[in-house]
Amino acid sequence: MACPFPVREYKYMLQALRNKLHGWPSILVLGICVFAVAFFGIESYFMTDTATYVAKVGKHEITQQQYQDRLNQMRQDAATQQNGQSDPAIFDQPATKLRVVNALVDQELLSQHEAALHMVVPDSAVSAYIASLPAFQVDGHFDRNTYFALLGAQHMQPATFEDQVRTSLALQQLPTAISGGTLIPEDEVQRFLDLRLQRRDIRYIVLPHQAPADTKVSDSQAEAWYKAHSADYMQPEQVSLNYVEVNTTGSADGDAAVPTDAELHSLYDQEKNRFVQAEQREVSHILISVPHNATPAQQKAALEKAQQLAAQLTPANFAELARKNSDDVGSRVLGGDLGWLQKGVANAAFDAAAFSMSKGQISKPVLSPDEGYHIIWLRDIRSGDAKPFAEVRPQLVESWQKERVDREYNDLAGKLTDATNANPSSLAPAAQALHLPVQKTALFSRSGGTGIAADPKVIAAAFSDDVLHQGNNSNLIELGHDHAVIVHVDQHVPEAARPLAEVRAAVDKAVLNQRAEAAAQTAAAGLLARLQKGEDIQAVASSVGGSVQTVKNVMRESPENPAGLPPAVVSKAFLLPHPSAGKPVFASVDLGDGSAAVLALDQVQGADPSKVSEAQKKALGTQMAQAYGNLEVMEYVDDLRRHTKVQIFEDRL
Numbered sequence: 001m002a003c004p005f006p007v008r009e010y011k012y013m014l015q016a017l018r019n020k021l022h023g024w025p026s027i028l029v030l031g032i033c034v035f036a037v038a039f040f041g042i043e044s045y046f047m048t049d050t051a052t053y054v055a056k057v058g059k060h061e062i063t064q065q066q067y068q069d070r071l072n073q074m075r076q077d078a079a080t081q082q083n084g085q086s087d088p089a090i091f092d093q094p095a096t097k098l099r100v101v102n103a104l105v106d107q108e109l110l111s112q113h114e115a116a117l118h119m120v121v122p123d124s125a126v127s128a129y130i131a132s133l134p135a136f137q138v139d140g141h142f143d144r145n146t147y148f149a150l151l152g153a154q155h156m157q158p159a160t161f162e163d164q165v166r167t168s169l170a171l172q173q174l175p176t177a178i179s180g181g182t183l184i185p186e187d188e189v190q191r192f193l194d195l196r197l198q199r200r201d202i203r204y205i206v207l208p209h210q211a212p213a214d215t216k217v218s219d220s221q222a223e224a225w226y227k228a229h230s231a232d233y234m235q236p237e238q239v240s241l242n243y244v245e246v247n248t249t250g251s252a253d254g255d256a257a258v259p260t261d262a263e264l265h266s267l268y269d270q271e272k273n274r275f276v277q278a279e280q281r282e283v284s285h286i287l288i289s290v291p292h293n294a295t296p297a298q299q300k301a302a303l304e305k306a307q308q309l310a311a312q313l314t315p316a317n318f319a320e321l322a323r324k325n326s327d328d329v330g331s332r333v334l335g336g337d338l339g340w341l342q343k344g345v346a347n348a349a350f351d352a353a354a355f356s357m358s359k360g361q362i363s364k365p366v367l368s369p370d371e372g373y374h375i376i377w378l379r380d381i382r383s384g385d386a387k388p389f390a391e392v393r394p395q396l397v398e399s400w401q402k403e404r405v406d407r408e409y410n411d412l413a414g415k416l417t418d419a420t421n422a423n424p425s426s427l428a429p430a431a432q433a434l435h436l437p438v439q440k441t442a443l444f445s446r447s448g449g450t451g452i453a454a455d456p457k458v459i460a461a462a463f464s465d466d467v468l469h470q471g472n473n474s475n476l477i478e479l480g481h482d483h484a485v486i487v488h489v490d491q492h493v494p495e496a497a498r499p500l501a502e503v504r505a506a507v508d509k510a511v512l513n514q515r516a517e518a519a520a521q522t523a524a525a526g527l528l529a530r531l532q533k534g535e536d537i538q539a540v541a542s543s544v545g546g547s548v549q550t551v552k553n554v555m556r557e558s559p560e561n562p563a564g565l566p567p568a569v570v571s572k573a574f575l576l577p578h579p580s581a582g583k584p585v586f587a588s589v590d591l592g593d594g595s596a597a598v599l600a601l602d603q604v605q606g607a608d609p610s611k612v613s614e615a616q617k618k619a620l621g622t623q624m625a626q627a628y629g630n631l632e633v634m635e636y637v638d639d640l641r642r643h644t645k646v647q648i649f650e651d652r653l
Helices: 007-020 024-040 064-081 088-092 094-116 123-132 144-153 158-179 186-196 219-228 252-256 261-270 296-312 318-325 348-354 389-422 428-434 456-462 465-469 500-532 537-543 567-573 614-642
Strands: 055-057 060-062 199-206 238-247 280-289 337-342 366-368 372-382 477-480 483-493 549-554 585-590 596-605 646-648
Touching: 055 094, 060 094, 064 088, 064 094, 064 456, 088 094, 094 158, 094 614, 094 646, 123 158, 123 337, 144 158, 158 614, 186 614, 199 537, 199 567, 219 500, 238 389, 238 428, 238 456, 261 389, 280 296, 280 318, 280 348, 296 318, 296 372, 348 366, 348 372, 389 428, 389 483, 456 465, 456 477, 456 483, 465 483, 500 537, 500 585, 500 596, 567 585, 567 596
Parallel strands: none
Antiparallel strands: 055 060, 055 646, 199 549, 199 596, 238 483, 280 337, 280 372, 366 372, 477 483, 585 596
């Protein structure tokens, strides 16, 4: 770096400084400077704060990685739930990003508070949850080999997955406890029904379509409308892509390949446990927890409580006493039911007890590390058996072929990823090296296109900064099982206004529609004034060549409403105040299609009791309890925020 002073001036400046540094005051100042450097480190004068965390909850930092992982998960969930029709641009909006960070903050607040309350998730709850997941089941029962195989395919250790499950269950404990205590009185349910299923008697007149007085649109009028509504006439930003595709699903080679019997026998030996149903036991339990680092007195108290409870238990009252006494939040609501378990799912102490009992037996208290005392009821036993090779041969052939195709796909996808990373500015070198064609899409906008351009993950990649503006190849984009692409932008067309000449017909139509709507509203206002002065509605309708439509028991949203009843009329009817003293309430209605109506509300009634069964009322009460419970959880989290220092760094999102 060039010196900011000429050499001669720099020399004179140093000499002047030296001349000034004489006597005890200068020595004192210099000593203070030396102390500061020695104490704080000279590097502090050259280093800047490079913190990247997006939020801080108390002393806990929420990292960029946590934030990005959650944002990506939301993208994938939205694409799945909306069948690929979600708009990827939503996740680039500041409001969405802030919502993601706030969710992470709420999660951390709950986690910290649960830790302060010493709330833990026992191993049995983790095991029961994992065993209940259909992905890990064979013929409706938990299969240990399937569990390990699926985790292995995701390059995940069982301990890591179990920690994730434990964390997820832990975050549900406090909200479940809070919302579970919400009760909804019957009169509250009835009040809701009377609002939701309220019935209204109405009469209305649809005015004939009003033609505008002036049906010509001049150039100046068209230009004025075009300028005022320019956003309606924009050509959206578009891209077209080059892409290389890896798709070995259903390949001829994979389908035609037939394994030898020796290969199948080898596979059978390797996966024999897959075809053996291990012995399973259907159990319920009651947990009397022991605090972490419990004192001898606390351990003794827990044991005595467990022993007293065990003395009362029978198969007939086990579920009831479990609901009242068990400290396992996950199974307590189920009367202690853990379902069918096999060895290795629960901890060693629990396993040893459960698999040494006889059917129907209730155990004495069993101490489990880090949890407490379990009282176990063995409800049923299911013996294991093995299927012979001949019976499972078709499954082995299918597994062999699938594994072969998967191996080919993984090998090719890996080579493609490496090759495109080595030449990030083009797909051509990778395509030539792997003998894969470079394909093209048509131009498409952020709302998507056809083919691979309809996939939300492809759309998100195409309009990402790295691909669109930096000109790089995308990462490998998984489109399905054994199906992926890597894309590169071929053509980019920025957003631009379409010229007036191109959209003139649409502009003229919009101007005329506005005139027609204004004419309709003016006509409706005139009829409304006549009705409010007391003129008969039939006479008013006849004067404009219309007719009065009478509909009783109209509901907000109901298949029983007449098919021809305009939705705008229904919406307006439920915004009007109740009629009083038998006098109708009148209003005009914009039907949204350039026409209008006038409306008379004659009567309002609550829900029809004959249309709502007790079962429906009970189900509604449950839904309302859940909704109110969720509100209570939100208020609880808000209270935690008020008592915890929370910082969100929006500039890092």
